[in-house]
Amino acid sequence: MATHAGAFELNEPIPELTKPRLVMALSPWIDVGAVGSGTLNFLEQAWDSQPLAQLARPGDFFDFTRYRPILRRQDGVREIDLPNTYLRHARDANGGDWIFMHGLEPHNRAEDYLESIMDITQRFGVAENLLIGSFYGPAPHTRPPVVYGEASDEAALQRLRNSGAQSSSYEGPTTVLALATEQAYSQGIETTRMILQLPAYAQLEQDYRGLQKMLELLADFYGLSLDLSHVRDEATRQLAMINEAVDADSRLQRWVQEMETAYDAAAAPESNGEPTPLLSPELEEFLREAQRPMDDQESA
Numbered sequence: 614m615a616t617h618a619g620a621f622e623l624n625e626p627i628p629e630l631t632k633p634r635l636v637m638a639l640s641p642w643i644d645v646g647a648v649g650s651g652t653l654n655f656l657e658q659a660w661d662s663q664p665l666a667q668l669a670r671p672g673d674f675f676d677f678t679r680y681r682p683i684l685r686r687q688d689g690v691r692e693i694d695l696p697n698t699y700l701r702h703a704r705d706a707n708g709g710d711w712i713f714m715h716g717l718e719p720h721n722r723a724e725d726y727l728e729s730i731m732d733i734t735q736r737f738g739v740a741e742n743l744l745i746g747s748f749y750g751p752a753p754h755t756r757p758p759v760v761y762g763e764a765s766d767e768a769a770l771q772r773l774r775n776s777g778a779q780s781s782s783y784e785g786p787t788t789v790l791a792l793a794t795e796q797a798y799s800q801g802i803e804t805t806r807m808i809l810q811l812p813a814y815a816q817l818e819q820d821y822r823g824l825q826k827m828l829e830l831l832a833d834f835y836g837l838s839l840d841l842s843h844v845r846d847e848a849t850r851q852l853a854m855i856n857e858a859v860d861a862d863s864r865l866q867r868w869v870q871e872m873e874t875a876y877d878a879a880a881a882p883e884s885n886g887e888p889t890p891l892l893s894p895e896l897e898e899f900l901r902e903a904q905r906p907m908d909d910q911e912s913a
Contacts, residue, residue: 615669618736619729621700622669628702632740633710634835635733639790642718643746646811646820652745652827653701653713659839660703665712666733671697674719674726698726700733706838712737716790723789730793734802742797743805744790745831747823749813749903751892753872754855758826759810766803769834776833778807807831813903814865815855821847868896 616623638649680696699715719726762778764770794804811823825848832839859865875890
């Protein structure tokens, strides 16, 4: 008989984990450039992760006309994979346990979905809930990616600030999974968020520069040893490709210069007293258009 934690069916044998960290990435929302999901994939491969759980009935939560099933062929046999939320577990080189959650935004029964995440949290004694992701914004590719970070623990928050992570003043539409971190905090579980801002004019299926930044941040924050040589090589290749595209487009050159000016002004000490330069209406409209496909997807 299958073992469940809320709506999740657990894989046998069920592991004994010691105060694991639960790392959540949410696709496709807040995962532009696949930074969150790519980070999970990298760590899962690096640490030889194993399946932990998946939703027993994903159709209870997801509309399969919006998240489409995937048809595959294995040795001539048709297989159909339903969209689902998967969890895997792994142990890092320091002996720390991790749970990785590849989440999807629920279309139905969001409260039950969140309760099931809390059931997983309680079942395995999760000590920290970490949400990672990325979004498009006025980020010039010629500058380090902006990191927005928050933590419920004061010492952890200070480490985030020391790493260059900024606080966010964002107000507006968000993911219901943000409530998962709020619920975890209400039960005394440490919560952390690390979100990157990526260039809206350089939209890549896998943004290796963003992936490198997120992995370096996690490595520094948690004291991990990660071999990022391949990621850095791919990031260098993509940077050269973006530079070439910008050099061939005078409009992009103007926009990058605008964003560099705003970026540098925002990074300057506040004592300078200089206001952050406004972006041109043309660039502001482009940024709104870049954001619209994600907003439309959420409201469809």
